[in-house]
Amino acid sequence: MNRGVALKLGGFTGALLLAFGGAFALGGSVDPVADAAPTAAPHGEASAPHSEPEPTGAAHGEGHSETGGGTGQPPGLAISEAGYTLVPAQSSFAAAGPTNFRFKITGPDGKPLTSYQVTHEKDLHLIVVRRDLAGFKHVHPARAADGTWSIPFDFTAGGTWRVFADFAPAALGRTITLGSDITVAGPFKPVPLPRATASTNVEGYDVTLAGNPVAGRESELTFTVKRNGATVTDLEPYLGAFGHLVSLRSGDLAYLHNHPTQEAVAGSKGGPEIKFGTTFPTDGIYRLYLDFKHGGVVRTAEFTVTIGASGNHPVPLPTDATTPHGH
Ligand SMILES: [Cu+2]
Incomplete structure (x- = not known):
């Protein structure tokens, strides 16, 4: 009887390891651009120049802190x-x-x-x-x-x-x-969180995420929007930027503010890249929701991102961490 329980547990653990092993994919496949170039230098990509350092708080009309008003929590x-x-x-x-x-x-x-x-x-x-x-x-x-x-x-x-x-x-x-x-009230079928991947598709748009975020300090995330294999260069301003990003921490749904690094005024066109400065407070698994507007329609591209080696095991890092977490 005990042996039966142990076998069951063993199988379950194996399945978990497999799931989290898959979730590591993003960390290994994205361009480590944020770590390599934390300064104002352009990244040498064949992309339109973007304004760095990022705009002041006035650009998004707020001067908030990243935590919940002195509670220390997101x-x-x-x-x-x-x-x-x-x-x-x-x-x-x-x-x-x-x-x-x-x-x-x-x-x-x-x-x-x-x-x-x-x-x-x-x-x-x-x-x-x-x-x-x-x-x-x-x-x-x-x-x-x-x-x-x-x-x-x-x-x-x-x-x-x-x-x-x-x-x-x-x-x-x-x-x-x-x-x-x-x-x-009503029937509820939980949807498993999709695996971490560096690209996703929404209504014919392929959106790719690059970056090397670590917990506890601001990292740059770059989304690139393509359609039918061609880069989209006429994104429309939406909420004062070419994209709006919300990130939620899996498990407790902590909510992250994400600051677009470029402003967008009415009539201007953007893309294919949309950049954000984001501080993930802890290691863990996050779901990212990028709203972007093209052809007069706002669409949402969703990504799962794991931060840190453990993924499912939040380990707060010192806020002045200067080396990537891990081995
Ligand atoms: Cu809004």
Whole structure:
């Protein structure tokens, strides 16, 4: 009997090792450009020049810190921070399907917040994803005079969903991201997190990710967009940049701010590269969601990225780490 248990465990461990072995693929196959060139020097690629050093905080209209307001934790893990609270009108739905999702942000005075500082061209960004990291949407609700936000939203399946409100209260002077769980009744089939790969396809667009991110310091991520084998050089500005990137940590759905390193004004064209400065707080597995706009349509390219040798085993690195983690 004991032997039977041991055999079962052995098989399970083997399957896990296989899964994580596959997840290492990205680390070995991407261009180690971020490590090789942390300074302002161009990378010698045959690409359009990009502005480095990166723009100041004014470029994205925010001066936030990377952690959740002195908690030492990444953003998105709390429903309340710095006196501001995310209050869904309804935190449970009786069935999957289209609904009108409504919520408020209450301020330190307990009243609905109505005074926001614009970030990435909006007063508030709403990210909705199921807890298994499937079903990602980045949307922009409308605010009524009384401070209530609302947006038509389709909870496409049952399960526990996570909503993130990413905004800067005018009185606070920095961005905060609050998160709340929303439960939706109905059948739920967890979607396994896809393996880490350096490229993905979304609606006919091939998107490749290059970079060598390490935990605890800012790394550059470069996405390259192609269509039918040809580089796309007429990306359209979306939210003040040629792309908008959200990263979520698998396991707890910590939310990462990602700063585009280039601004994009109306009428300008970008691509095929889109660059971001990103600081992953710890080793672990992350799901990256890149929104880009082409032909008037916003599409989302998704990537799984493992940081560190362990992947599934978060090991905080010193923030002044100067050598790559590993062996
Ligand atoms: Cu947004």
